Amino acid sequence: xxxxxxxxxxxxxxxxxxxxxxxxxxxxxxxxxxxxxxxxxxxxxxxxxxxxxxxxxxxxxxxxxxxxxxxxxxxxxxxxxxxxxxxxxxxxxxxxxxxxxxxxxxxxxxxxxxxxxxxxxxxxxxxxxxxxxxxxxxxxxxxxxxxxxxxxxxxxxxxxxxxxxxxxxxxxxxxxxxxxxxxxxxxxxxxxxxxxxxxxxxxxxxxxxxxxxxxxxxxxxxxxxxxxxxxxxxxxxxxxxxxxxxxxxxxxxxxxxxxxxxxxxxxxxxxxxxxxx
Amino acid sequence: xxxxxxxxxxxxxxxxxxxxxxxxxxxxxxxxxxxxxxxxxxxxxxxxxxxxxxxxxxxxxxxxxxxxxxxxxxxxxxxxxxxxxxxxxxxxxxxxxxxxxxxxxxxxxxxxxxxxxxxxxxxxxxxxxxxxxxxxxxxxxxxxxxxxxxxxxxxxxxxxxxxxxxxxxxxxxxxxxxxxxxxxxxxxxxxxxxxxxxxxxxxxxxxxxxxxxxxxxxxxxxxxxxxxxxxxxxxxxxxxxxxxxxxxxxxxxxxxxxxxxxxxxxxxxxx
Numbered sequence: 001x002x003x004x005x006x007x008x009x010x011x012x013x014x015x016x017x018x019x020x021x022x023x024x025x026x027x028x029x030x031x032x033x034x035x036x037x038x039x040x041x042x043x044x045x046x047x048x049x050x051x052x053x054x055x056x057x058x059x060x061x062x063x064x065x066x067x068x069x070x071x072x073x074x075x076x077x078x079x080x081x082x083x084x085x086x087x088x089x090x091x092x093x094x095x096x097x098x099x100x101x102x103x104x105x106x107x108x109x110x111x112x113x114x115x116x117x118x119x120x121x122x123x124x125x126x127x128x129x130x131x132x133x134x135x136x137x138x139x140x141x142x143x144x145x146x147x148x149x150x151x152x153x154x155x156x157x158x159x160x161x162x163x164x165x166x167x168x169x170x171x172x173x174x175x176x177x178x179x180x181x182x183x184x185x186x187x188x189x190x191x192x193x194x195x196x197x198x199x200x201x202x203x204x205x206x207x208x209x210x211x212x213x214x215x216x217x218x219x220x221x222x223x224x225x226x227x228x229x230x231x232x233x234x235x236x237x238x239x240x241x242x243x244x245x246x247x248x249x250x251x252x253x254x255x256x257x258x259x260x261x262x263x264x265x266x267x268x269x270x271x272x273x274x275x276x277x
Numbered sequence: 278x279x280x281x282x283x284x285x286x287x288x289x290x291x292x293x294x295x296x297x298x299x300x301x302x303x304x305x306x307x308x309x310x311x312x313x314x315x316x317x318x319x320x321x322x323x324x325x326x327x328x329x330x331x332x333x334x335x336x337x338x339x340x341x342x343x344x345x346x347x348x349x350x351x352x353x354x355x356x357x358x359x360x361x362x363x364x365x366x367x368x369x370x371x372x373x374x375x376x377x378x379x380x381x382x383x384x385x386x387x388x389x390x391x392x393x394x395x396x397x398x399x400x401x402x403x404x405x406x407x408x409x410x411x412x413x414x415x416x417x418x419x420x421x422x423x424x425x426x427x428x429x430x431x432x433x434x435x436x437x438x439x440x441x442x443x444x445x446x447x448x449x450x451x452x453x454x455x456x457x458x459x460x461x462x463x464x465x466x467x468x469x470x471x472x473x474x475x476x477x478x479x480x481x482x483x484x485x486x487x488x489x490x491x492x493x494x495x496x497x498x499x500x501x502x503x504x505x506x507x508x509x510x511x512x513x514x515x516x517x518x519x520x521x522x523x524x525x526x527x528x529x530x531x532x533x534x535x536x537x538x539x540x541x542x543x544x545x546x547x548x
Contacts, residue, residue, distance in 0.1 A: 009296075014547045050541035172289065177280035180289075209296045211543045212433075214289055234285075235292050 001135055004034040005219045005240040007232050009208015012046035015056050019044060019064055022079060026071045034241065036076040036134060040167050040206035040219075041108075041144050042092065044081040047169040048210045053122045057084035058095075060102065072097035076134060078141070080167055082123070083107070092123045094141045094167055096132065104132040106141035110149055116171065116213060131159035136246065137200075144168040147189050147203070157197040158264055162224070162249045164193055168205040172216035172235070180234070183218050187228060194222035198252035198259060200244045207237055225252025279483055281442050283449035287325070290434045294326035297432040298407050300548040305406035309397050309427075310334040310353055310361065311464065312346035314447050314456060315435060316411040317353040321450040322434055323409050324357045333404050334361035337393040339370060341385075346464050349456050356453050362400075366392045386465030390426025398429070407431040415440040415479060418486050419512065420519020421463075421471065428522060439483035440471075477508065485512055 006025050010018045022039060029037045041047070044064065045056045058064055058081035071077060076098040083093035083105065092108040107126025111119035129152060131140050140156030140163075147153070147166045156164055166189075174181030186203055193201040200223060207217040219232040221242035232238035253259050298306055306323045310316045323332040336350040347363065354361040370385070370392050379385065401408050410430030412422055414437050422428040435443055440461065447457050461471040461479065472478050477485075485504055488494040489512070494502075499509055525537050534540045 011548060012543060012545050048543050050543065051539075052542060052546070175281050175286060177282055179282040179285045209293055210545050212293070214293060235288050 001036060001137065001244045002034045003036040003038065003202060003221075003242050003244055004029050004032070005038050005202055005204040005221070005232065005242075006043075007040065007205065007207055007217045007219045007238045007240065008043075009206055009215065009237065010040075010043055010046045012048065012210055013052040013056050014046075015044050015058075015064060018046075019067060022068070022077075023071060026075055026077060030074045032241075034075060036078070038078045038165055038167065038202060038204045039080060040204050041080040041094070041169040042082065043079050043167075043206070046210060047206070047215070048213070049082060049122060050118075053082045053090055054084075054088070057082045057090055058093075059084050065102065068095070068097050069100050069102060073100045078165060078167070080143070090123050091126055092119060092143060093126070094143055094165075096134070096141070098134070104130070104141075106130075106143065108143040108146060110143075110145040110152070112145045129155040131156055131161050134163065137162045137244065139163040139165060142166045144170060148185060150189070150192055153189075153193055153197055153199070157199070157259070157262070160259070162200060162246055163244055164197070164199045164201045166201065166203045168203065169215055170205050171213045180216060183216055183234065186218065187220065190220055190222040191227050194224060194227050194252075195256075196258055198224050198249055198256070200224045200248060202242065202244075204240075207235060224248040225255060279439055279441050279487060281438070281445055283446050286438070286442075286446055287322070287449065290322050291326040294323055294409065294432070294434055298327060298331075300545065301407060301431070303405060303407050305331045305333060305404055306409045307333045307335065307397060307401055307404055307406035308359075308409045308411065309393055310336050310350045311411075312336070312343075312349035312353070312456070313459075313464070314440075314452065314461060315413055315443055316350075317357075317452045317456050318443055318447050318450060319409050319411045319434055320353055320359055321357050321447075321452060324359050325450075329358055329360075331406075332357075332359045333400075333406055334359050335393075335397060335400055336361055336363045337366050337396055338363065339389045340365070340367040341467060343462070343464050343467065345459070349453075349459070352453050353456060356451070364396055366396065382466045386463070387423045387426060389465065390423035394426050394429045401431075409434060410436065412436055413440050413443050414438055415483055415486060416471075417523060418490060418519075419475065419482070419515040420522050421475060422522065424522050427463075439486065440479040441483045477512070482512065485509065486516075489513065489516075 078096050080094050083091045094106045096104040109126040111125050113120030131138050138161045140161045172180045193199045202221050204219045206215045218234045219240050220228045221230045222228045232240040308320045334354045338347045397408050408430045410433040413435050462469050488499050528537045
């Protein structure tokens with residue numbers, strides 16, 4: 001499956017402009033014969049929404065939603081938005097549109113709420129990590145901070161996914177002699193998911209600035225068992241094309257039998273013991 | 278401890294300048310060039326971000342300014358090939374103090390800083406150029422600036438770099454060695470130096486600020502690192518007492534939604 005990550009900077013709160021950009025990128029991806037196009041977290045709205053969140057939320061069946069469904073007749077799309085499924089209740093969500101319909105919604109469960117982050121003031125956390133089908137693949141979505149909790153990716157590993165998609169709005173931070181330390185967080189997890197969960201993993205981060213906070217880009221594709229094999233630019237807008245192959249997952253599982261040897265029942269037993277101690 | 282990857286910093290800061298200018302509907306930036314390090318660095322970054330045709334400099338000497346400041350200001354502009362204009366602020370500053378005489382050199386210094394701000398903002402309109410700030414993190418944290426004077430700007434490219442890091446970036450960007458080598462000074466009166474006035478060398482102040490602010494070390498840990506308690510407390514007081522310079526003035530809340538309190542939108546709203 002030919003996938004494309006679009007690394008860009010949405011206009012904060014200008015859904016119309018961002019949707020136009022999505023449509024233009026979809027048209028370009030269709031022309032380039034891609035099968036799945038993935039936009040970053042909150043790609044339709046921008047990140048630091050504060051009081052804007054309720055004003056720009058995406059509503060199932062609403063005008064923007066229908067337009068995305070229409071766009072997905074030609075190509076599968078994953079886009080990020082503040083989602084209002086129940087009146088007045090917002091979630092930070094990723095929506096998978098395919099063959100003219102929304103087919104899957106992932107609602108972010110890990111909402112960062114410290115320092116510069118205040119997602120807990122805006123969103124209600126999601127409560128599930130459900131694998132879903134993208135063409136021939138079993139896939140799972142993680143949103144930003146969820147990526148940094150490896151036990152959440154493990155839930156998809158247990159569901160035998162072949163493709164993880166991580167969408168992010170990661171602010172670049174931690175300058176030192178070796179560059180920006182936050183870049184390493186995401187790449188480390190890319191290595192972990194690829195090597196130990198034997199996943200094909202597409203990480204899509206945004207770029208651009210919101211009131212001085214810069215988002216670092218550095219989207220990448222990690223091939224199952226092989227680590228990061230392709231990387232987009234840091235800081236700048238970029239497009240990353242990759243090819244996801246089921247054979248890589250099979251090959252990785254044969255080479256190192258982490259999935260076969262995994263003992264989820266043991267993990268569950270121990271978790272119950274620890275939690276109820 | 279404070280070493281930086283200058284190439285990455287340059288990449289981020291030039292992207293930030295470009296973004297700040299273009300998303301606000303401008304194409305140009307204007308920099309008040311003092312002849313010192315910070316404004317030379319910001320000038321170089323603006324030139325790299327926007328191109329020579331979209332960066333402008335104003336050199337704004339007062340009659341008591343060190344002649345080297347003017348010379349170094351011109352040197353920086355010529356080095357980075359940025360068009361500049363020299364505007365002597367003495368007539369307007371002196372006209373004011375003829376009416377309201379003072380013996381306070383601090384008042385004169387503050388007046389000069391605010392006069393420069395007024396000229397820069399007027400030229401901002403004339404040139405359709407946003408005013409680029411030149412404050413660094415060290416001076417922002419300890420409040421070593423004139424409110425509504427040198428701290429006034431549309432965006433702050435080097436506001437998260439300590440002074441010692443600005444030195445490193447300056448060498449990377451090719452700021453003339455003579456400017457990098459001279460002692461930092463606000464040049465508010467003859468012989469003034471930042472370090473003399475603040476009472477601590479930047480190389481120590483910056484490590485102390487980094488430990489206090491970025492690393493969140495407590496007093497005990499910082500003392501173990503070799504700093505004396507009275508200095509730690511003095512710097513902490515400087516940070517606390519200058520918080521008013523880093524925030525908008527408070528609005529007295531009366532309605533359900535109040536500006537600055539719970540009317541919560543970014544400056545980059547719809548941009």
